[in-house]
Amino acid sequence: MKKIIIASLLALITTNVFSQNFNQKRLDSLFVLLEKNNKFMGSIAIAENGKTIYTKSIGYDDITSSKKSSINTKYRIGSISKTFTAALIFKALEEKKIELNQTIDKYFPTIKNAKTITISNLLNHRSGVHDFTSDPDYLKWNTEYQSRAKMIERIASGDVNFEPDTKGEYSNSNYILLSYILEDIYKKPYGDILNQQIIKPLKLKNTYLGGKISLDKNECYSYTLIGKWEKAKETDMSVPLGAGAIVSNPTDLNIFIESLFTGKIISNEHLNQMKTIKDKYGMGIVEVPYFERKSYGHNGAIDGFRAIVNYFPTEKLALAITSNGKMGYDNDNILQCALSSYFKKPFAMPAFSDFIVATETLDSYSGTYASLEIPIKIIIAQKNNVMTAQATGQPFFPLEATAINKFKFDAAGVVLEFNNDKKEMILKQGGQDYLFKKE
Missing domain, CATH: 2.40.128 (Lipocalin)
Structure with a gap:
């Protein structure tokens, strides 16, 4: 009993010390300023040692009905989905279902260079595969359902950007193809694989493969700020799949990234492979420096949604931001404010102009x-x-x-x-x- 009491006291003392060090007032002040000037809509969560120590949410899930957002609001997280997909690939590797050095011609014989492109090349954006989102007509069809066959056709019809493994260049197509590979080896839809391998084991309550946005599910619409918030169109989630179709919130994202870095999803050996940066890209992860410190994570953007998740292994600090308002105050600036509040660094509050031009x-x-x-x-x-x-x-x-x-x-x-x-x-x-x- 004494050991339990002592352990509890130590935990309480640690929490109190952190609370004294963390400049919560600075972050609160920023959100007050953003809300007053209608410059941001979204949520943030910060966790240390797996415990949430700060949350905040401002804005609306739906402006038309004035439905306010909360920390439980779910957002489309865009390319942070790639980190989930990369983790699923490594889990399949650990189950000996695939190998990183195997080529993709077995799955996609029509893709140019399929006989030399490896799963590893897809993971770290070294495949040279055409990125379908750069097609001039992309915004003409992205809101409509796309079959697997049609998506592969679109990807295969594009030019080769470079020969495999000669350079790194970001391509959403890489992670569409990885999603299809997962479906082939597990004989299940991507959403079921995600649920079975990551969501259920980690008990993520607000994370799943997205569909049509539903306010009844505590999801939110996204908006673009052009003088006022204008509702954005919805990309059909059949298009991005494991490259950008996951829905989540900051609290769940922190649990996910912390679990990834503490061996609860894949081995430390495979995490190190994910973290290995070559030509700016890891395998579903990028390196994000902050002064002398180093963090890992990913960002995401889809329609009017923007998201960030970062993890500092040394400090065991996880931080996630999700927003449903594009063209307002940038998520990166909020991230800088949050990190400066934690690491005691300077931060300049924004000055919003009321100057009106006729x-x-x-x-x-x-x-x-x-x-x-x-x-x-x-x-x-x-x-x-x-x-x-x-x-x-x-x-x-x-x-x-x-x-x-x-x-x-x-x-x-x-x-x-x-x-x-x-x-x-x-x-x-x-x-x-x-x-x-x-x-």
Whole structure:
């Protein structure tokens, strides 16, 4: 009995020491600021030694019905799904169902270079397989059901990006193919495999393969901020599967990543293989430095959803952020605030501008701008009385006015300054100025 009491006291003391060290007020202040300025919708959870020590949720599951989000709200987590899929592949390896060095021609004879591409190449993005999300028509069909045969056809029809294992280049197609391999070797749908191998053993209550978004299941819609929150379209989950179709929340993500790093899913030997970085990529994991420290994890983006999960092995610290609001305050900035609150590092709170520019003035800046200094064009327009910019081959992004002729986009560190008399625009980014002329 004494040993139990002593152990309990030690645990209590440890928790109290941590609570004193963690600057919770800083993180609380950031969320108050974000909620007041309508700049973020989402949830965060921080865990140390497997115990949740901070949670917060702001925003709405559904703006139309004013349904507020909670820490139990479930979000699409995008490419964090790849970490789950990689773990499933390693579990199959431990069950001797596959080998990392086996080629994929047995499963996908129509894929170019299938006789030389290995499962290992798919895991660490060294296959050279075409990424279907880069297809010009992707956004025309991604909201509709896609069969396995159709997805393989789309992937196989693309050009080879490079010869296998000669470089690393991110491709969602790699993890679509890994999902199909799992289905072949287990003779079950991917969602059932995920449930059997990871969700049930870890008792994850808010994690599963997603389908049509359902508010009744405590899921949320996603939005894009263009002056006001606009509902985003839904990618059909038959498209990303194990590359981006999992639904979860921050608490479950922390349990998952902590379990992965403490041997509850795969062996330490195979975890080390996942963590081995080559040309920026591990196997379902990337390395994320924070000053002198090192963490591992992944981020995700799908429709208006954004997500991050990181784990610091030395500190046994897990941190996850999920959001359903794109173009607001960036998740990376919230991550920096959370880490600075834990590791006692400086952090500058955002300053949101209330500067309003008349619609007529915004319209006068609208048009296409080209530069002789960099090979891109930028289309300037306004929507909902908010200036937007779109560079060649990139999605549009909103700009925040800081003066009548100056606008910024903090997430990319971009500042645009207009001169109507000269029909010029100056792009400022990364300490450089680039002159653009209005066409």
